[in-house]
Structure formats: C-alpha cells, structure tokens
Amino acid sequence: MTADHDRGHPMTTASPPADERFEDRLLDALLDCFEDVRGDCGAPSGTLPAPGAHRGRIALTALAVAAAGLGVALALNFVSSSTGATHGLRWALAGYVGTQWEGTPGQGLTVSGPYHQDLTCSSATTCYVEGPANAGQGAEVEATYNAGKTWHPAGVAGATPLSNVSCPSGRVCALLEGGTTNKPLFVETTDGGTTWLARPAPISLFPSVRDATSGATSSGPAETMTSVSCRSSSTCSVLAWSGNVRSSKPSGRSAASVTTDGGRTWSSPVPAFKPSWELQCFANGKCLAAGPSGAAYSTDDGLTWSLSSGWPIQAASYFSCATAARCTALSVPPGGSAESLLVSSDGGESWSALRTSGLPTGVLFTGLACPTSSDCWLSGNSVQGQFSGQGAVLLSSNNGGRTWGASFLPRRTGIVFAVFCPDRGTCFALAAKQPTGSSPATSPALVLLVH
Amino acid sequence: MDRELFARPGDPQAFALFYRRHVDRIVRFAAQRVPDPADAADVAAATFVVALRGAEHYDPRRGEPEAWLIGIAARLIANDRRRKVREALALAKLESRALLQDDDIERLVQLMDNSALVRSTYEALCHLPPQAREAVLLVGPEGLTEAEAAAVVGTSTVAFRMRLSRARRRLARLIADEAPPRASAAREGPSRLQRKSGPERASGPIMTEVAQ
Numbered sequence: 001m002t003a004d005h006d007r008g009h010p011m012t013t014a015s016p017p018a019d020e021r022f023e024d025r026l027l028d029a030l031l032d033c034f035e036d037v038r039g040d041c042g043a044p045s046g047t048l049p050a051p052g053a054h055r056g057r058i059a060l061t062a063l064a065v066a067a068a069g070l071g072v073a074l075a076l077n078f079v080s081s082s083t084g085a086t087h088g089l090r091w092a093l094a095g096y097v098g099t100q101w102e103g104t105p106g107q108g109l110t111v112s113g114p115y116h117q118d119l120t121c122s123s124a125t126t127c128y129v130e131g132p133a134n135a136g137q138g139a140e141v142e143a144t145y146n147a148g149k150t151w152h153p154a155g156v157a158g159a160t161p162l163s164n165v166s167c168p169s170g171r172v173c174a175l176l177e178g179g180t181t182n183k184p185l186f187v188e189t190t191d192g193g194t195t196w197l198a199r200p201a202p203i204s205l206f207p208s209v210r211d212a213t214s215g216a217t218s219s220g221p222a223e224t225m226t227s228v229s230c231r232s233s234s235t236c237s238v239l240a241w242s243g244n245v246r247s248s249k250p251s252g253r254s255a256a257s258v259t260t261d262g263g264r265t266w267s268s269p270v271p272a273f274k275p276s277w278e279l280q281c282f283a284n285g286k287c288l289a290a291g292p293s294g295a296a297y298s299t300d301d302g303l304t305w306s307l308s309s310g311w312p313i314q315a316a317s318y319f320s321c322a323t324a325a326r327c328t329a330l331s332v333p334p335g336g337s338a339e340s341l342l343v344s345s346d347g348g349e350s351w352s353a354l355r356t357s358g359l360p361t362g363v364l365f366t367g368l369a370c371p372t373s374s375d376c377w378l379s380g381n382s383v384q385g386q387f388s389g390q391g392a393v394l395l396s397s398n399n400g401g402r403t404w405g406a407s408f409l410p411r412r413t414g415i416v417f418a419v420f421c422p423d424r425g426t427c428f429a430l431a432a433k434q435p436t437g438s439s440p441a442t443s444p445a446l447v448l449l450v451h
Numbered sequence: 452m453d454r455e456l457f458a459r460p461g462d463p464q465a466f467a468l469f470y471r472r473h474v475d476r477i478v479r480f481a482a483q484r485v486p487d488p489a490d491a492a493d494v495a496a497a498t499f500v501v502a503l504r505g506a507e508h509y510d511p512r513r514g515e516p517e518a519w520l521i522g523i524a525a526r527l528i529a530n531d532r533r534r535k536v537r538e539a540l541a542l543a544k545l546e547s548r549a550l551l552q553d554d555d556i557e558r559l560v561q562l563m564d565n566s567a568l569v570r571s572t573y574e575a576l577c578h579l580p581p582q583a584r585e586a587v588l589l590v591g592p593e594g595l596t597e598a599e600a601a602a603v604v605g606t607s608t609v610a611f612r613m614r615l616s617r618a619r620r621r622l623a624r625l626i627a628d629e630a631p632p633r634a635s636a637a638r639e640g641p642s643r644l645q646r647k648s649g650p651e652r653a654s655g656p657i658m659t660e661v662a663q
Binding site: 029 | 463466467470471474475478492495496499500503504505508534538541542543544545547550551552554555
C-alpha cells in the first residue's frame with residue numbers, strides 16, 4: 001500500500017463496474033448486518049454528536065407523604081427527544097392506557113414488593129423483570145414483548161430466579177433459575193423469549209457452603225447470590241457468591257464458571273476474588289465483576305481474574321459499561337454518606353473518582369445505566385420516601401456523570417426500582433405508583449408510552 | 452429525500468438510498484484526512500454504522516444530513532480515532548478493510564496524494580484537544596463551510612470561526628516545532644516541515660497551503 005510518489009495530478013480512470021467498488025461491498029456488508037447495526041448486538045456506540053436536548057430543568061418532583069404500603073409495579077419508558085433544548089427529559093408510563101397512573105392497567109405484571117427487582121431490556125420493546133411476586137411469596141421472571149402493554153411469565157415455569165437476566169442481543173437472553181428440586185438451572189432463549197431451554201447450571205460452584213462466621217455448613221444456592229452475563233448465545237459467564245448477604249461487611253467467597261457451548265458444559269469454577277454480585281462480560285472476552293468488597297476483571301470470559309485498582313472498599317457497586325472500555329460506577333460508602341462516581345476507560349481494570357455535582361443527598365440509589373460514554377441515568381428513592389412509597393428520582397447526565405439533573409416522572413410515581421437502557425436512545429425504568437389512601441394498590445398496572 | 456432514512460429508520464431500502472447519496476463524499480472526506488487507505492475505509496464504514504444507530508437522533512436544526520454525516524466522520528477521526536472507529540465496526544461486526552481491493556486502494560491513495568492534509572499535519576493534529584481537532588477536520592477539502600460546521604457542533608458561526616482560527620494557529624506552531632521528517636516517511640515531495648511556517652502564515656487555512 002505504498003503511494004506512487006510520481007503522481008502529481010489526479011488520473012481520471014474509468015469507473016469500475018458498480019459491484020466492484022469498495023463502497024458497494026461496504027453497502028452489502030452493512031445491509032447484511034442491518035439489524036445488528038441498528039442495535040441488536042453489543043453495546044451501543046457513543047460517537048454520535050450529542051443532540052442539544054439534554055438539558056432539563058432541574059427540579060425534584062415534590063411528593064406528598066402518604067400511608068405506608070407499596071403501590072403497583074409498572075414500567076416507564078423514556079425515548080430521548082432530539083427536538084430541542086427547552087424540553088426537559090420526561091418519562092411516561094408504558095403499556096398503560098391513560099396517564100398519571102390512572103386509567104386501564106395493562107395485563108400480567110405480578111412482580112411486586114420493593115427494592116430488589118432486576119430490570120433487563122433486550123430491545124426497545126422487550127424487558128424482563130425479576131423479583132418477588134405474589135405479595136412476596138415466591139419470585140418469578142416476567143417479560144413484556146410490547147414495551148409493557150402485556151406481561152408473560154418467562155424462563156422455566158415454577159422456577160425461582162436466582163440471577164439477573166442477561167441479553168447479549170435482541171433474541172438471546174439467559175438467566176439462572178432454581179428448579180423444582182432447587183438445583184440451579186441455566187435457562188436461555190434464542191428466539192426473543194418464545195421458548196426457553198433449561199440446562200443444569202454449574203452447581204458445583206458451591207457444593208457445600210460454609211459460613212465463615214458461624215462455621216455452619218449449608219448447601220447452595222440458598223445463600224448464594226448469582227449473576228450471569230452472556231456475550232453470545234453460546235458463551236456465558238456465571239458468578240456466584242456465597243456468604244452472609246445480610247452483613248454490612250460482606251464476607252464469603254465468589255467463584256466463576258464459563259460455558260462456551262450454551263450451557264452444555266461448564267468450566268471448573270475458579271475463585272473470583274472478593275465477593276461480587278454484579279457481572280458484565282463483553283464481546284471481546286472481557287468481564288468485570290464488582291461488589292462491595294472490590295472489583296475484578298477478566299480478559300478470558302471469566303476463566304482467570306485480576307484485581308481492579310482504584311475500587312473503594314465497602315462501597316455499593318452499581319456499574320454500567322457503555323462500551324467494553326468505558327465503565328461508570330456508583331460508589332456508596334456504608335453509613336450513607338455522599339455517593340461518588342467512578343469511571344474506568346479500560347474496561348474496569350482501573351478506576352478513578354469523578355468529580356460530580358448535582359447528585360442529591362438523602363437518596364438511596366437503586367440503579368445506574370450508561371448507554372453511552374456521555375449519557376447516564378441514576379434511579380433512586382429518597383431515604384424518607386422509600387418507606388412510605390414515594391420519593392422516586394430519575395437523574396440524568398449527558399457529560400459522563402459530571403453533572404446531574406432530575407427528569408420528570410409521571411405524577412404519582414412513588415418508587416423507582418431500576419433503570420435500564422437497551423440502546424442509546426431508549427431507557428426503561430421500573431417503578432411503582434404511590435399508594436393512595438389506606439389501601440395500597442395490589443394489581444399490577446402498565447401504562448402507554450407517551451412521547 | 453434524505454428524510455426518508457429518518458422517517459423510516461428501520462427500512463434497509465431507505466438506508467441504501469441514503470448511503471448511495473452520500474458515501475462518495477464521506478469516502479473522499481475521510482481519505483483526505485487520514486494517512487492510510489485502510490483507515491479511510493474504516494472511517495467511512497464506521498460513519499455509516501454510527502449514523503444507522505443514531506438516525507432517530509438526527510436533529511435537522513444542526514444541518515443537512517450530509518453535514519451530519521461529515522460531523523460524525525470528523526468526530527471519529529478526531530476523537531481517539533482508531534479506538535472509536537474499531538469499536539463501531541466491531542459492534543457491527545464489520546471488517547471494512549477486508550472489503551478493499553487493489554483498485555480501491557489505488558483510488559484512495561490518489562485522493563490522499565491530492566489531499567492538503569499530509570502526514571505531518573495529521574500527526575500534529577493529534578496534539579490538539581479534541582474540539583480543536585474536530586474543527587480543523589470539519590472544514591477544508593470535501594468538508595463543510597464554517598457556517599455548516601458551526602451548526603454541526605452546535606455553536607455560532609462566529610464562535611466556530613474563533614475556535615478554528617485558534618486551532619490552526621496551534622497546529623501551525625506544532626508543525627513548525629516538529630523535527631524534520633524521517634527518511635522512511637511514506638510521502639515525498641515538499642512537506643510543510645521543509646517550508647518555514649511562521650506565524651505570518653498561521654492565519655491562512657492550513658489545509659490548502661499544503662498542496663503539490
């Protein structure tokens with residue numbers, strides 16, 4: 001590929017036939033993976049010029065105090081608007097006919113109860129919610145394929161979700177569930193949730209679990225928090241942690257295992273450093289695991305691990321990676337003092353503190369989602385509000401977390417459990433309505449997306 | 452007509468039309484700003500990948516669709532170009548370099564030979580901050596006018612002109628301070644380094660001073 005130095009002037013050559021130019025082959029290649037490029041695979045790219053619209057008015061919605069008791073769980077949908085700098089960012093109820101949590105609820109969402117729902121969305125129309133159901137008895141995974149209008153059970157019927165849901169593409173999602181015999185199952189769909197296939201999970205991660213404090217032995221996975229992350233339908237990594245989940249100083253141990261054949265076989269579990277409960281793996285084989293006691297990374301899908309540097313000890317661990325390199329994390333020291341943000345530009349190998357402004361005090365954060373290197377969302381609830389069923393906040397940043405502002409939630413939003421952005425322009429949040437009067441609403445409700 | 456793409460972002464036919472309308476200019480734009488034909492191919496491919504992903508975020512007030520594309524390409528080149536470009540392509544699972552054949556390479560090299568942006572300028576650009584880099588890259592051959600570029604970056608034309616002027620002065624100083632070219636440099640011919648580029652030349656457009 002050397003230049004011809006003697007060329008002084010452009011030579012006009014006859015144009016080659018249409019299908020013999022690089023530009024034509026490139027178009028073919030782009031059309032071949034059109035759906036992939038449009039957002040079905042991998043993490044969204046953050047290189048677009050940012051629209052000027054990410055400047056909302058800064059205001060926390062004031063919510064009235066009401067009786068305790070939790071409202072219904074609903075899905076909120078946000079689609080970014082490129083229409084102007086004067087518009088604040090707004091959330092609208094999804095799958096609900098009506099506004100402001102009134103009107104006709106959608107069908108089927110029975111997940112209820114507070115604070116440990118997990119929300120994962122594989123596309124702008126498909127989301128999975130994992131959490132306690134039936135008034136706290138039992139737990140299940142539920143899916144919507146129409147942005148919240150209707151919900152359906154997902155995963156294996158009757159199984160208890162043990163992990164988050166991981167969706168490397170619009171069609172592929174996987175999670176761990178506890179089957180009827182309480183043996184963990186690795187459950188996967190490759191057709192967008194229509195069918196699910198269950199295989200034994202690597203239960204030998206913890207054949208018997210010994211509590212470090214009491215010395216008592218129990219069998220997992222009852223004491224095990226698990227996380228799964230798939231970078232394709234065949235390659236998934238599982239992280240399990242055994243320890244005292246309720247301790248303020250989590251101890252115990254974590255272990256990782258990898259499958260490269262869709263769950264048929266698993267690698268021998270390896271220790272994954274400090275207890276971790278959040279795992280994310282990327283297309284390039286990099287994995288990041290983080291928890292209150294530390295963070296670790298792998299470059300081989302989780303077969304081997306190294307300690308990350310710069311991760312504060314005893315801090316909460318929401319993290320979100322916009323790309324395989326750029327990650328943002330929320331660090332919440334014990335005792336509820338001010339949160340701080342951490343950023344990494346090497347896929348979690350090293351972290352540094354980010355100076356931020358605009359993060360309100362007195363808010364317990366429930367989730368972090370950074371669909372691009374510059375856009376981030378934080379969901380949370382005010383400390384006072386969480387016990388009375390209100391105090392929800394959804395904060396946004398468009399400069400990688402340096403400054404934050406509140407966005408507008410539908411009126412009567414009470415609690416927000418989680419936020420997830422399946423692509424650069426779409427974010428979902430899981431929230432509940434404020435309770436009204438003396439009777440908490442019990443039936444699930446969904447609302448229609450309103451731009 | 453470009454609005455088709457934005458009205459029907461999920462329609463491959465609309466995308467194909469949009470692509471054919473603009474790809475030549477994007478390829479020429481990229482070829483005249485990166486030193487390697489394969490890099491130019493990557494930038495062109497990544498520009499359309501990024502555009503596809505973000506079609507719903509195109510803001511018509513920031514300029515015509517072609518200016519938007521040029522802005523994407525400039526930003527890909529300006530901001531840690533290899534990583535961002537590779538990221539975009541990896542996410543789309545595209546290997547644009549593999550699509551290049553000898554005729555294409557020859558064609559791209561011709562464009563580069565005629566380009567005002569020789570290797571030394573390109574390397575000096577790397578020492579500018581991203582906004583300044585982007586400003587220099589946006590205008591010039593196959594690029595945008597100052598008014599168009601201002602709209603793309605979201606600032607006033609006056610402010611953009613100032614940004615561009617400062618960037619070019621810094622660039623001129625960087626090039627003037629640089630060591631003489633190594634013998635193995637891919638390009639011969641009068642390079643900017645062999646011509647005195649003092650402050651008196653700094654106000655002119657860098658790109659068009661370096662020609663034959």
